[in-house]
Amino acid sequence: MPEATIESVLQEGRVFHPPAELAASARIGSMEAYRALAAEAESDPEAFWGRLAREHLHWFEPFDTVLDWSQPPFATWFGGGRTNLSVNCLDRHLDGPRADKTALIWEGEPGDTRRFTYRELHAAVCRAANALRALGIGKGDLVALYMPMVPEAAIAMLACARIGAPHSVVFGGFSAEALRDRLIDGQAKLVITADGGFRKDKAVALKPAVDAALADGAAPSVEHVLVVRRTEQDCAMAEGRDLWWHELVDGQSADCPAEPMESEDRLFVLYTSGSTGKPKGVVHTTAGYNLWAHLTFQWIFDIREDDVHWCTADVGWITGHSYIVYGPLSNGATTVMYEGAPRPSKPGAFWEVIQKHRVSIFYTAPTAIRAFMKSGREVPDQYDMGTLRILGTVGEPINPEAWMWYRDVIGGDRCPVVDTWWQTETGGVMISPLPGATPTKPGSCTLPLPGIAADIVDLEGRSQPADAGGYLAVRRPWPGMMRTVHGDPERFRKSYWEHIRPADGSWLYFAGDGARRDADGYFWVMGRVDDVINVSGHRLGTMEIESALVSHPAVAEAAVVGRPDELKGEGIVAFVTLEAGRSGDDALMAELRGHVGQEIGPIARPDVIRFSDALPKTRSGKIMRRILRALAAGEEVSGDTSTLEDRSVLDQLRV
Ligand code: ATP
Ligand code: MG
Numbered sequence: 001m002p003e004a005t006i007e008s009v010l011q012e013g014r015v016f017h018p019p020a021e022l023a024a025s026a027r028i029g030s031m032e033a034y035r036a037l038a039a040e041a042e043s044d045p046e047a048f049w050g051r052l053a054r055e056h057l058h059w060f061e062p063f064d065t066v067l068d069w070s071q072p073p074f075a076t077w078f079g080g081g082r083t084n085l086s087v088n089c090l091d092r093h094l095d096g097p098r099a100d101k102t103a104l105i106w107e108g109e110p111g112d113t114r115r116f117t118y119r120e121l122h123a124a125v126c127r128a129a130n131a132l133r134a135l136g137i138g139k140g141d142l143v144a145l146y147m148p149m150v151p152e153a154a155i156a157m158l159a160c161a162r163i164g165a166p167h168s169v170v171f172g173g174f175s176a177e178a179l180r181d182r183l184i185d186g187q188a189k190l191v192i193t194a195d196g197g198f199r200k201d202k203a204v205a206l207k208p209a210v211d212a213a214l215a216d217g218a219a220p221s222v223e224h225v226l227v228v229r230r231t232e233q234d235c236a237m238a239e240g241r242d243l244w245w246h247e248l249v250d251g252q253s254a255d256c257p258a259e260p261m262e263s264e265d266r267l268f269v270l271y272t273s274g275s276t277g278k279p280k281g282v283v284h285t286t287a288g289y290n291l292w293a294h295l296t297f298q299w300i301f302d303i304r305e306d307d308v309h310w311c312t313a314d315v316g317w318i319t320g321h322s323y324i325v326y327g328p329l330s331n332g333a334t335t336v337m338y339e340g341a342p343r344p345s346k347p348g349a350f351w352e353v354i355q356k357h358r359v360s361i362f363y364t365a366p367t368a369i370r371a372f373m374k375s376g377r378e379v380p381d382q383y384d385m386g387t388l389r390i391l392g393t394v395g396e397p398i399n400p401e402a403w404m405w406y407r408d409v410i411g412g413d414r415c416p417v418v419d420t421w422w423q424t425e426t427g428g429v430m431i432s433p434l435p436g437a438t439p440t441k442p443g444s445c446t447l448p449l450p451g452i453a454a455d456i457v458d459l460e461g462r463s464q465p466a467d468a469g470g471y472l473a474v475r476r477p478w479p480g481m482m483r484t485v486h487g488d489p490e491r492f493r494k495s496y497w498e499h500i501r502p503a504d505g506s507w508l509y510f511a512g513d514g515a516r517r518d519a520d521g522y523f524w525v526m527g528r529v530d531d532v533i534n535v536s537g538h539r540l541g542t543m544e545i546e547s548a549l550v551s552h553p554a555v556a557e558a559a560v561v562g563r564p565d566e567l568k569g570e571g572i573v574a575f576v577t578l579e580a581g582r583s584g585d586d587a588l589m590a591e592l593r594g595h596v597g598q599e600i601g602p603i604a605r606p607d608v609i610r611f612s613d614a615l616p617k618t619r620s621g622k623i624m625r626r627i628l629r630a631l632a633a634g635e636e637v638s639g640d641t642s643t644l645e646d647r648s649v650l651d652q653l654r655v
Contacts, residue, residue: 005458006469006532008516008524009600010544012400016407016440018416022389026302026436034437034450041451048451049077049479053291058092059083060260063287067477072507073497074484075477077288078263085267085290086129086162087258089329090122102334105308105357106151109198109340114151118332121155126256128152128159131249135224137190139164139259142269144188144222145315146170146179146210148197149339152228152245153315154325156192157268161286164259166266168281171316172197173619176212178642183219185281186269186486190224192245196231200343203231211236263287269486270318272424273620274643276512276530280495281486282318282424289427290330292480296428297327299449300418301361301390302435308387310336311363312350317620318424319394323363327428342368347375351383359385362410363392367621369402369410374556374579377409385410390435392418396622397525399547400442407442421445421472421525423511425496427480430454431523443547444522452478456517461502464517469526469541472515473500473508481509514541531625533562534569538603542625545606548599549574552592554582559615559623560606563632571607573632575615575653584611608632612653617645628653 023029028037041048046066053063063081093099104116116124137143143165147153153169160167168186170179183191191214196205210225227235228245237244261267267286271279301309309328313319315337328335336357342349350372354362372380391411393403398419407417416435422428431454433439433446440446448454453475456464464470485492500508514529526541533540542560549558557577562570576592578584589609597605616627624644630637631653644650 037450082260084258123254127252130252176209180213194228195235288479293327294330365395403442574606
């Protein structure tokens, strides 16, 4: 853990105001309205959260305490209350016109489509929940999901929530070993999977990985495997263990009373992306998570009755949990789920989905936006995306040039961009513009949401002055915060609560990001503190140097790391991928070094620039600088690489 704070070198002065007609009808339509909510939260946080929980969730039993923080860092919320996430997402929409509103639009990669109204989704979830009960799954039994992006993934999640069985969704692109580790760690009793899914024009098998994960009794807690038929490829079924979804689920009753869950009953376990090391099994609980997914979705996307919301994440990540499934459905919104990805045969796949389903809110990741920039605006320009009104981004810091491109080319220079900073651990978005209220600046996630006491601090927890870099921390608990690391409360305390130790003994949540706050109070994430580069005593974040590189027209994507340097402490090594049609040579290298020198100063000029076709990323699309650091120093890549997307990238980078 580095000691000093971080220096900021990037200058970005552009400001974009919310469109007047959006602000006029927005739920939070001005900075005054935002400040009023934030002030309410500040003056009495418990009254604030209590009010929102009563107004926004259905309760079988009202809670009698809002927050118990008597044993920090372990919080409990809404004690004494009973609620159920699937009731909040489904049953409560069935009384009025929403019953026949489309809840879920699913688009398969080959172009097949399925739609569910709220009434239909409710029935499907009840059948699945009854099937789980028939398999002996009850309250507290962990169910693992290893699924393609098919409606049954969302249905299974909601069915688990309905009967009080926590789920653990494991991204369908992970290997059998990664799945096995997570099944063992969670002591899963049931695995729900599919024969396969469609990905980049191929039927990709999934079930064999489940078989391999369970081979030789490696995960003895697993009693059954429930298999959705999707691709219809050959699929071995183990007698007595494996069952087909359609054979078990379709005949069940569509009536299934929901289990009244205690607020703090475990809702799900989900592992972090593994950008910085071994993934952590993050535990979220029922009421607090539900409230936070609900509120953040409503605030950030200014959701309206006729919106069509599409989040491109996989349900295997927290973004998929909170903003494909739970946040939208809890609000009675229409949510889109897409099985496929842009691919050589269909580079405009995303834009086609937007055009076909008249998507109005689009939420994706910087890695995707940079890839679209690389292939040029000619692709999106072929589609009608006039229905869009709000764009969102999440997952990594977004470089200002990518932000501008997103706003101009995808949003027609009309849609506000909400850059949402959050983590698996935080359950929902923490820092983000509100589209009808907050003026935005490219590259800044702007201001904390009401109730979120985010701050930039030093290691003693002292707030840092404007424009000084520091640690991005949260001073007060919030309902959606993770409760513990599954099976390892000590790791929870150590990973998040022990780096920053204020003299007054108060508790600050800190999960690894460095940031600064400008004179307007806007937050600028500068990268992971583990990745900070120390050049001649200057501590530089990765994001700013990378953004300077990306602002050069030849550069598509950049990752910078430090490597030991006798004179300077550390030298800067940049790994760069180029726009289509550009080739990396000495002249371009000199030009890029000069460009960074000009944009942010000579101190940030890379010593070495290495051009490559691709960068090492996690399966969720984040750059793994830890691996590049080892390569730049000429060391063997060690530590956990199980979450790496494409191992062949490593071999390319080694030469
Ligand atoms: P691990 O914790 O296992 O290393 P991870 O941190 O990548 O993995 P996630 O919880 O998926 O796992 O990602 C959260 C992190 O993603 C944040 O801590 C931050 O570094 C980055 N991030 C997410 N959204 C943004 C954003 N809008 N701007 C900047 N960074 C972001
Ligand atoms: Mg993390």
